[in-house]
Amino acid sequence: MKINIIGAGIGGLTAAIALQHKGHQVEIFEAAAELRPVGAGIIMASNAMQIARRLGFAEAISSTGIVLERFGIGDHHGNPLQLMDIQAVRQKYGESSVAIHRGALQQILLQHLPNPAIQLNKRLSSVEQLPNGRVKAIFMDGSSSESDLLIGADGLRSATRKAILGEKPLRYSSHTCWRGIIPYHMETPSKGLELWAKTGGKRIAMIQVDPERVYFYYTEKRQPGFKVPVAEQIAYLSKQLQDFPPQYAELIALAKPEEIFHDDLYDLKPLSSWHRGPVMLLGDAAHATTPNMGQGGCQAIEDAWYLADYLERYPDYAGAFAAYEQFRRPKVNYVVNTSFMIGKISNLGGEIGHRLRNWLLSATPSGVAEKQLELLFKLR
Numbered sequence: 001m002k003i004n005i006i007g008a009g010i011g012g013l014t015a016a017i018a019l020q021h022k023g024h025q026v027e028i029f030e031a032a033a034e035l036r037p038v039g040a041g042i043i044m045a046s047n048a049m050q051i052a053r054r055l056g057f058a059e060a061i062s063s064t065g066i067v068l069e070r071f072g073i074g075d076h077h078g079n080p081l082q083l084m085d086i087q088a089v090r091q092k093y094g095e096s097s098v099a100i101h102r103g104a105l106q107q108i109l110l111q112h113l114p115n116p117a118i119q120l121n122k123r124l125s126s127v128e129q130l131p132n133g134r135v136k137a138i139f140m141d142g143s144s145s146e147s148d149l150l151i152g153a154d155g156l157r158s159a160t161r162k163a164i165l166g167e168k169p170l171r172y173s174s175h176t177c178w179r180g181i182i183p184y185h186m187e188t189p190s191k192g193l194e195l196w197a198k199t200g201g202k203r204i205a206m207i208q209v210d211p212e213r214v215y216f217y218y219t220e221k222r223q224p225g226f227k228v229p230v231a232e233q234i235a236y237l238s239k240q241l242q243d244f245p246p247q248y249a250e251l252i253a254l255a256k257p258e259e260i261f262h263d264d265l266y267d268l269k270p271l272s273s274w275h276r277g278p279v280m281l282l283g284d285a286a287h288a289t290t291p292n293m294g295q296g297g298c299q300a301i302e303d304a305w306y307l308a309d310y311l312e313r314y315p316d317y318a319g320a321f322a323a324y325e326q327f328r329r330p331k332v333n334y335v336v337n338t339s340f341m342i343g344k345i346s347n348l349g350g351e352i353g354h355r356l357r358n359w360l361l362s363a364t365p366s367g368v369a370e371k372q373l374e375l376l377f378k379l380r
């Protein structure tokens with residue numbers, strides 16, 4: 001089939017790789033004028049790494065990024081409250097989790113596209129279903145492209161979603177978030193911990209993404225639209241990080257100002273359908289989640305693999321789309337809802353609130369924690 005994909009993010013590129021492996025003719029249309037290796041870091045968890053192994057790029061991710069030994073949540077002193085032993089995850093599910101620079105991940109995906117047919121400067125404006133069953137993608141520059149199927153992998157504010165399902169309001173998480181890169185090598189690069197302050201929804205993590213670069217993210221509870229002038233961001237972050245062990249404020253002072261990104265965090269309340277006719281949504285376009293479980297990109301990668309798989313197993317796309325959605329929906333909804341709830345728990349503050357919250361994190365029985373990991377990491 002001829003399949004057009006809107007968006008060359010993690011989901012769109014992985015879908016193109018998976019569909020080209022199955023013999024489809026795929027073309028990607030991306031709004032940006034160029035694909036620059038920018039961004040901060042990302043964790044590719046075991047489930048995404050298992051798909052990457054099937055698609056042939058797991059080795060490239062592991063050797064470029066930092067394979068994690070553990071990851072978890074700690075209190076504001078740096079004492080672990082909840083820890084995931086990633087060695088044990090690797091033994092059980094076959095793959096570790098890996099922290100990597102986003103630009104490096106994008107380059108790996110591009111290198112693993114069998115046929116890199118990407119058109120840049122193509123911002124989707126509308127979608128038209130044709131009488132012959134095909135679908136036409138229409139772009140802002142007036143051009144258009146017809147295909148048998150159209151995949152909307154155009155992110156949180158998806159134009160494809162709007163075109164097929166109408167306006168769907170985003171849900172504000174209550175958090176604003178800074179991310180960036182610090183040129184630094186930590187003593188224990190494979191041990192990641194996200195620290196939670198006593199109040200204000202303040203959370204900080206610093207994670208090595210390659211031998212020379214540390215990725216940080218910092219969130220706090222704010223009304224949407226809160227802004228700090230770019231020139232004052234490092235000073236602001238240093239001040240906010242006084243609630244944590246002193247090395248956090250010291251390291252943030254080394255961050256590169258041009259590599260700090262600030263966004264309010266939104267998700268999408270689970271939708272009842274991700275497709276209409278020959279148009280399917282994928283990744284954040286279908287099910288954007290808050291980053292509290294580090295799963296948005298991983299779920300986009302799972303979508304890509306299973307969508308290609310279902311299209312191969314069913315004689316017609318309508319049957320494949322319906323079965324794919326039925327299979328993917330429970331896991332994706334679990335991620336979106338649990339992640340949103342974790343954000344709310346992180347806001348519990350004050351003397352009693354933060355004690356309750358820390359108890360909730362540290363008292364999770366090991367059987368429950370294992371079940372949660374299985375829900376995330378076990379693939380079919």
Ligand code: FAD
Nearest residue numbers: 007009010011031043124154155283284291294296297298
């Ligand atoms: P995107 O990455 O948003 O890509 C969409 C693409 O579509 C872009 O290239 C865009 O330019 C293009 N586009 C947009 N509109 C149009 C249009 N109209 N026409 C054509 N092209 C268009 N996930 C993880 O798995 N692990 C993590 O550790 C993690 N950490 C995160 C930390 C933070 C602070 C945040 C905010 C998110 C995090 N995520 C993480 C989530 C992850 O970044 C997203 O889920 C993932 O990028 C979604 O990929 P996507 O391809 O669906 O969308």
